[in-house]
Amino acid sequence: MPHKEPPPVLRAEGLTKKYGRRTALSEVDLTVPAGRVIGLVGPNGAGKSTLLHLACGLIEPTSGSLRVLGSAPAAGPSHLARVGFVAQDTPVYGSFTVADHLRMGAKLNPGWDRALAERRVAQAGLNPAQRAGGLSGGQRAQLALTIAAAKRPDLLIFDEPAAALDPLARAGFLRNLLESAAELGAAAVLSSHLLGDIERVCDHLVVLCASRVQVAGDVRDVLAAHRRLIAPRGGLVRPPAGVEIVQAESAGEHDTAVVRGDAVPPEPYRVEPVSLEDIVLAYMTRASGTTGEGPR
Numbered sequence: 001m002p003h004k005e006p007p008p009v010l011r012a013e014g015l016t017k018k019y020g021r022r023t024a025l026s027e028v029d030l031t032v033p034a035g036r037v038i039g040l041v042g043p044n045g046a047g048k049s050t051l052l053h054l055a056c057g058l059i060e061p062t063s064g065s066l067r068v069l070g071s072a073p074a075a076g077p078s079h080l081a082r083v084g085f086v087a088q089d090t091p092v093y094g095s096f097t098v099a100d101h102l103r104m105g106a107k108l109n110p111g112w113d114r115a116l117a118e119r120r121v122a123q124a125g126l127n128p129a130q131r132a133g134g135l136s137g138g139q140r141a142q143l144a145l146t147i148a149a150a151k152r153p154d155l156l157i158f159d160e161p162a163a164a165l166d167p168l169a170r171a172g173f174l175r176n177l178l179e180s181a182a183e184l185g186a187a188a189v190l191s192s193h194l195l196g197d198i199e200r201v202c203d204h205l206v207v208l209c210a211s212r213v214q215v216a217g218d219v220r221d222v223l224a225a226h227r228r229l230i231a232p233r234g235g236l237v238r239p240p241a242g243v244e245i246v247q248a249e250s251a252g253e254h255d256t257a258v259v260r261g262d263a264v265p266p267e268p269y270r271v272e273p274v275s276l277e278d279i280v281l282a283y284m285t286r287a288s289g290t291t292g293e294g295p296r
């Protein structure tokens with residue numbers, strides 16, 4: 001029998017969400033393949049939480065469509081069980097103990113993996129008798145991740161879960177996140193402002209700015225498709241054939257630009273590799289409309 005490809009984790013077509021007159025997502029087309037750890041990056045107000053809330057079925061699109069694991073978001077109890085969500089402020093019940101949270105998780109989720117939950121709690125160094133209200137931010141995030149993972153979902157969704165954590169707590173959380181996704185064989189979507197975190201744990205990138213997807217793809221493909229082009233001043237006013245300028249600026253004798261495309265222009269152009277951070281910043285700068293003076 002031919003091997004059947006799993007459906008994309010997320011597939012958006014013309015996805016638009018408006019809050020009153022404010023557009024949070026505008027005509028987003030996006031396909032995220034299965035089996036990835038996906039980094040969703042973008043500045044404040046870019047629409048990241050909106051996209052993740054749509055994926056969890058917490059809100060409805062204004063127009064367009066979104067499929068999650070091949071179905072409408074939150075299509076029914078069995079689909080809800082396939083998605084684990086950790087919201088932005090990693091909410092927990094302050095007066096409940098860690099053990100109470102696990103008991104509640106077991107009652108509410110038919111596929112609850114008690115052994116996994118207890119092992120993760122022990123690995124994170126959480127005391128089962130501790131009330132959640134007394135946990136540190138890092139411990140709370142670990143508890144929220146444990147509860148999401150013990151459902152044994154096919155997709156874990158995290159909305160900036162580590163933003164408020166110190167670097168050590170963040171590293172511990174991200175390690176736990178990766179281990180959980182690998183153990184479950186689940187995809188994970190992680191929104192973050194912290195490019196270093198995204199670079200460390202994600203193999204697929206979605207850059208969302210100004211309500212639109214600017215670039216998306218496997219990290220190694222995104223890196224391979226971009227480079228820095230350096231030209232004598234004025235040399236980028238008209239870019240060479242086969243090169244799309246993402247964002248350009250002039251400094252001293254030279255124009256430099258982050259560009260997309262395979263073409264390698266001849267002398268006097270020079271080409272250098274770019275980091276993921278360079279690429280993301282170039283798209284963010286372009287989308288913000290503050291591209292500086294640009295080459296002249």
Ligand SMILES: Nc1ncnc2c1ncn2[C@@H]1O[C@H](COP(=O)(O)OP(=O)(O)OP(=O)(O)O)[C@@H](O)[C@H]1O
Pocket residue numbers: 019022023024042043044045046047048049050051
């Ligand atoms: N419930 C709401 N009512 C009105 N406007 C909203 C609502 N939620 C989000 N918005 C607006 O939609 C836009 C996108 O917001 P969203 O929270 O999705 O962005 P974000 O990328 O997650 O931002 P951040 O990184 O600051 O969390 C913003 O302009 C925001 O003000």
